[in-house]
């Protein structure tokens with residue numbers, strides 16, 4: 001019992017479910033620690049309240065006197081709740097959230113002390129930005145970036161700190177975070193979608209994008225997780241033989257939530273309630289110790305903030321319950337990984353979900369317009385959408401033997417496929433009165449009935465229509481949703497903008513009626529977007545061949561996928577939609593490529609270390625035991641020696657074979673790393689890390705995992721899969 005593994009296992013046995021008190025109704029707790037509309041109505045003067053509301057709804061600037069008033073009320077509200085510090089809370093491109101706490105406390109010239117927080121502190125802060133990734137925009141030594149208040153996401157209290165959601169930009173104006181381009185993309189889709197809505201309803205003044213994410217994660221006992229250097233340093237297991245029992249029986253998915261996990265969830269949900277994160281569902285997932293949590297959908301910017309905040313809180317609450325949360329997309333080989341489905345839709349300020357079929361033929365034509373335009377947008381930008389979810393960790397999910405595949409496609413179900421087929425047959429130009437009636441009654445008019453029976457669900461499609469929203473399923477569990485949401489909203493905005501131009505042209509130049517023009521443009525879109533529609537199963541090998549024929553991209557690795565982020569078309573797209581300048585687009589690309597390199601570099605070092613310093617010495621130790629045994633047998637037996645020691649001798653040899661396999665491959669991996677590190681060009685370097693370094697992981701792992709099966713369990717130093725996955 002000398003190894004850390006056994007100490008950890010012993011400690012894990014002492015971890016029992018923690019008592020969690022829920023002493024108030026959730027509806028009473030909800031938003032208690034948020035300076036939301038209700039709190040603002042109570043605490044702000046009418047002018048200040050109107051100022052903030054105008055900023056939220058109409059993007060109006062908030063002037064200094066109003067900001068001063070808001071700050072002062074926000075401070076009083078926070079102090080009444082025991083808060084001592086404030087921070088600008090933002091999402092730099094590291095993927096985590098960042099904050100720099102300042103106390104409200106100040107001393108006056110007379111030596112007295114007061115609590116102070118003015119408009120200028122609310123509106124702007126200058127964190128030491130030098131250590132956040134900027135992709136060459138900002139020279140590190142300049143460290144000139146600042147955070148600026150985002151009034152569309154309410155301030156909240158976490159612990160004893162008032163957190164103010166902010167954007168993070170360089171002094172030269174370029175975005176250094178996820179939020180800034182997202183806000184611009186949301187503006188772009190608002191403008192483009194509102195224009196298109198006006199064909200159907202003149203009263204629409206604003207279109208918002210909604211997001212409902214579903215966060216999957218694993219819970220592993222903290223002592224056990226800490227006993228594994230790979231989990232501690234990389235968030236996943238780099239080796240480990242699969243457990244005899246995994247997810248074959250589906251007993252975790254269909255079983256009740258384990259008690260310890262449930263008390264973690266209850267405490268987490270209480271925290272979420274206080275912070276106004278509307279979490280609603282919790283359940284077991286397919287793999288052992290895997291779970292999911294999902295809120296009610298919200299406006300996309302707020303939903304992104306809430307997901308980032310949630311990921312942070314999850315880690316802290318888990319620790320109190322002696323768990324470590326694994327957000328990694330593939331923490332364990334051989335069982336399911338984790339994703340974060342992004343449910344997305346657009347809705348008007350008149351309360352209409354543009355991706356839900358309506359009650360009249362006209363509202364259904366509006367639905368079809370947004371539905372078909374979204375499909376077209378995905379078709380045109382499939383490679384960019386794939387790039388939006390690319391990361392070293394998500395590579396394990398996409399295109400591995402797990403859905404969804406690295407090929408982007410759209411699933412719409414049998415019924416809507418039929419509707420699109422009908423629309424494809426619409427006459428070119430003006431429509432006869434009979435055709436119009438036919439379309440209204442039997443095509444467009446039939447949609448609501450049709451969707452009610454649309455129960456066919458394809459769980460493996462990366463982008464699926466699910467009745468009143470699209471579900472982007474390829475997003476990874478560690479991702480900041482800001483990235484995919486920026487891309488999705490931008491491509492849809494661009495598509496809607498183009499659509500408007502085409503429809504107007506038919507109305508103005510060809511004298512078509514509005515609905516005739518819409519039908520005409522949609523018909524052409526349906527024809528030209530066919531290749532992206534796929535109703536089959538993503539696991540299917542034949543789909544890869546088919547997708548290739550259709551000219552769809554199939555970028556299995558991050559370095560390949562990311563290239564779509566800096567094509568001429570992408571740069572032009574982001575510029576045209578005012579989402580990112582060319583400099584910002586290129587900087588982000590660089591940051592992501594570099595993050596990929598770092599990621600693989602760290603994993604490679606950790607794997608090399610564990611293989612050489614944990615696995616090989618243990619194998620040698622066990623081999624020595626066998627050698628002693630064989631020597632003993634030789635002493636006792638004479639003639640029968642060969643027979644009785646046969647298996648031991650085989651084992652000794654087998655172990656030597658695996659040790660050699662490990663050492664040779666680790667040596668090779670180090671060589672490859674050195675070569676890669678010497679490269680100046682980051683694309684070459686990433687490529688080399690991907691195809692020359694990372695490609696050796698599997699072989700090293702193979703030999704380690706074989707040794708795990710051979711070596712005496714008492715000697716094995718690394719906590720095993722069965723312990724990590726089945727300790728509850």
Ligand code: ADP
Nearest residue numbers: 210211212213294295296297343344345468469
């Ligand atoms: P599942 O996909 O597991 O069947 P649901 O369809 O009930 O689950 O919803 C999953 C997520 O989709 C939830 O976060 C929910 O709030 C969100 N959602 C539901 N309707 C919309 C919508 N119109 N726009 C965006 N998200 C939505």
Ligand code: MG
Nearest residue numbers: 214341343471
């Ligand atoms: Mg779902």
